[in-house]
Amino acid sequence: MHRNQGLYNYLNEHSWQITEDWYKLVNDEDSESIYSTTDPEIIQSLKEQNQDYFQHLHKLFIEKEEDFFRDFKIWSEELAKDQKHLKTPVQYVVREFMNSQEVYMKYLKEYFSLNKDNVALDQFLSWIDLVRRVVNLSIYIYIEEANRNTLRQLIAQKEIINELSSPVILLRKKIALLPLIGDIDTARAKIILENTLSQCADLRIEDLCIDLSGVAIIDTMVAHEIFHLIQALKLIGVRSTLCGIRPEIAQTAIQLGLDFSHIRTTATLSQALDRIIAD
Template sequence: MHRNHELYEYLMKNSWQMTEDWYKQVDDPDPNSLYSTTDEHIINTLKEQNQDYFKRLHKIFIEQEEVFLKEFEEWTIELAKDQKHLDTAVHYVVREFNKTQEVYISYLQKFYKENQDKVKLEQFFLWLEIVRKTFQLSIYIYMEEAQKNTSKQIAAQKEMINELSSPVIMLQNNVGLLPLIGDIDTARAKLILENTLTQCASLDVQYLCIDLSGVAIIDTMVAHEIFQLINALKLLGITSTLSGIRPEIAQTAIQLGLDFNSVRTTASLANSLAAFNQ
């Protein structure tokens, strides 16, 4: 059996010193790493998190395994949601997990040396094995959850960028402007369609100029989405015009057999706005 209340009390008694021993080893020159901070508040938070980790880990020597693992997993998942840790490269966090493990094992060794008359060598080896497995579990859970949270952040940022990259700008006389810039893939084209319809309805747009002067390439799928947008706007009673189609796009459109005959076009944004004003 690996449970040992005396060992648990020993570790609890030395928890803060274990944290101090860990932090003395922290030496990170990378300014982008959480562990390079000189901010006393952040340093104290790091120490408190490490202290909390130790105290939870100590419970493996007094609790039933299933109870311990459930609580321990929940704590590690919460750590992975911490923004400062998310902003730090995963390999730095894993490095500190490993340093923490070294400190923890050193205190197991101290306890064993002080209590060799009561602790068998086999039991000491069992403790080492359990602690190493628990640390491996910590690292696995952290990396998995950190990846999930990072992916969510990237997806949210991408969605925000897409929304900001397709704003309807309200001009005068119920005229709106949708300036499109950069590469447009099918996913972004669909998002532009959804956002544009919503914005035009809320802004009470009656005439919309879709300016393509900042777009270098359009394929058949993206062209289809633009046609869909124009047709949807027509259903809402909104008149739309395409302006600023670049020579490269016009040439590609002919090569791909794209038909713009049903779409009102002008050579420039100025021409389009002038037509609306008239």
């Protein structure tokens, strides 16, 4: 019922004008949005991309519905990975999908108005419904890809932060410092353990000062992970010294019944280095 060669031909004939009409609706002053550009080449690229979208949409009126939606979904998933649009705030991209729909509907109405004798109202309404479904599908696919892209960025940033938050710093030959900062959860503790062991082995460290002055809270879990780290370091031949335990942390450790008696501790990093050198 939805297929109509005459409508397909009409849309193809006016395809570039549809794109020009769409671009007239673009009104964006946000520098984060690709649509705010004044670069003629980028503007032309946006128009060509929009035109490609309309060319695919036109096929709706000459193909079987299930065939169209299958192929359009595959094509849209590739389109959604375009980095220029993924860097643009989601609301602006969704807005342009809606603008495209508005312009497209205008041309559907014009064709129906010119061909009322040959096009039934039910058929026209089916076109409207299908175009809305297509645009909604486009929006859904884009938002889904934008969400995946955001998650990928967050994971990458978290990995970088975790790596930077547990660096083994070489102080002098075979002596290094591990400054721990902020909260330590199970996931971060695992990363600290893996990174520290790897870096100490690569640098051939014999003595490691673990500075806790930047750790705001210590509980049984954190203490357990520190003990685990020290034991693992001992297995690869690295002696550990805890330094920088703040008074409130020491008080909390006593209240929790945490036993640091079997671990070498000092108040400051300089004291730790003096003791290491003296040994």
